[in-house]
Amino acid sequence: MILKSGGIAAAMAVAFFSVSSLPTMAQDEGAAACGTDRTIDIAEMTWPSAAALAHIHAKILEAGFGCDVAIVTGDTVPTTSSMVTRGSPAVAPELWTSTVQDQWDAALAEGSVVALGGAITDGTIEGWFIPRYTQEAHPEIVSAETAIANPSVFPDPEDSSKGRIYSCPPGWGCELATTALFDAYDMSGAWNLFSPGSGGALDASIARAFTREEPILFYYWGPTAILGKFDAVALDMGETLPEVYACNTDPDCNEPAGVTAYPSSPAIVGAAAWLQEEAPVIAEYFTKVGLTNAEISELLVYGDENQADAAATAENFLKTKEDLWSGWVSPEVAEKVRASIS
Missing domain, CATH: 3.40.190.100 (Glycine betaine-binding periplasmic protein; domain 2)
Structure with a gap:
């Protein structure tokens, strides 16, 4: 078929528009599936279980839901303070609230943070x-x-x-x-x-x-x-x-030492309130991700025996424990995650 010069120009314009708009369209689709075009930053705490969980959730959110995700260094006190005052990080996937109880309770009451569920379902x-x-x-x-x-x-x-x-x-x-x-x-x-x-x-x-x-x-x-x-x-x-x-546990306490069991500290998925407001699908996802002590301990064995970092430990979990994590998401999301790690 022969096109007139005007037709060629029009065709080239259409082609250029189609190609140049693909990244934007993909980003828009990802934001729609995720619920927000904001970066969801996830705190990677300094202990192995929390670090591995951060990478597990980052992979699922990025590959499965199309979210823009970043993993940031964290620890209980500074992460909580930053989440309360700045709304960042968006998620702390294993937050031991007992060490920041007063601050956490106050932030919950004022609505700057939310507790999305138990990270360790049977407690530490x-x-x-x-x-x-x-x-x-x-x-x-x-x-x-x-x-x-x-x-x-x-x-x-x-x-x-x-x-x-x-x-x-x-x-x-x-x-x-x-x-x-x-x-x-x-x-x-x-x-x-x-x-x-x-x-x-x-x-x-x-x-x-x-x-x-x-x-x-x-x-x-x-x-x-x-x-x-x-x-x-x-x-x-x-x-x-x-x-x-x-x-x-108080060096300044003058009372004689007493007999007591160690308390089981709650470990929750804590999040900035904006996540629930802007990305309710992601907030709902985090209500389902609790694991037992035994399940988390088992996933950590791989990292310990193979000297693997948190990212490699997370990938091994996604490859070998699909029966656990696939229950957190829809079949469509699970297929996207599966494809990203195959």
């Missing part, structure tokens, strides 16, 4: 643990008290006349709580409280004991790769007494 874990094989050999040891009554089951390698309990690393808040419980249980006569020196040293001590199938009594918390990798049993520590725990 903190306490004293023993290997399951040790409990099977000594079925009477089911609580802190029964463990304390059997120091010979957990002999100190450097002083076999006493038992050894592995404490929380020095400088951490849990070190104060564990030391206070050691005093409250009056353990010094038959036990040694061992400081591991660092989190890595504590992990190494636990791994060595499990590998050799040796008994060990240790402080730990979850969700973590250690609890995902090794079959550890949490000992019954009785009732949680908030006032006693507060005193046990």
